[in-house]
Amino acid sequence: MAQLSPHFSDSEFACKGVLPPPGVVVKLKKLCKVLEQLRILAGPLKITSGWRSPEHNASLKGSSKTSHHLTGEACDIQSDTLSPGQLAAMVLAIRANSTEMQGLVGEVLVEGMHLHLSIRLPFELMRDDRYA
Numbered sequence: 592m593a594q595l596s597p598h599f600s601d602s603e604f605a606c607k608g609v610l611p612p613p614g615v616v617v618k619l620k621k622l623c624k625v626l627e628q629l630r631i632l633a634g635p636l637k638i639t640s641g642w643r644s645p646e647h648n649a650s651l652k653g654s655s656k657t658s659h660h661l662t663g664e665a666c667d668i669q670s671d672t673l674s675p676g677q678l679a680a681m682v683l684a685i686r687a688n689s690t691e692m693q694g695l696v697g698e699v700l701v702e703g704m705h706l707h708l709s710i711r712l713p714f715e716l717m718r719d720d721r722y723a
């Protein structure tokens with residue numbers, strides 16, 4: 592197990608017990624930058640779906656072959672005390688208040704009981720498509 596940021600470890604983003612590979616970890620660390628900001632406002636967050644291996648992603652009904660979960664650029668989260676809509680509003684506030692976060696925050700989608708959050712990557716990381 593390795594820490595990705597002060598409050599998040601790679602095991603929280605594991606897929607069926609398999610830890611995310613190095614190329615994915617690089618991206619998850621960027622994602623965790625946003626999660627750490629959200630955690631300040633929202634408190635502890637549960638990662639309900641982090642990295643997805645290609646095999647697991649393919650087994651999910653209706654999953655996209657280009658899902659950002661495959662690359663470590665997205666996760667689904669829940670809070671014990673806040674609704675996905677409330678979490679979404681917090682992420683939008685975080686994005687609005689910081690230039691760094693404006694460049695980093697991608698999709699913010701309420702999906703049923705959880706919030707899907709993705710990041711946008713700088714060019715050098717986008718070119719790394721080994722896990723796409």
Ligand SMILES: [Zn+2]
Binds near residue numbers: 640
């Ligand atoms: Zn998702």
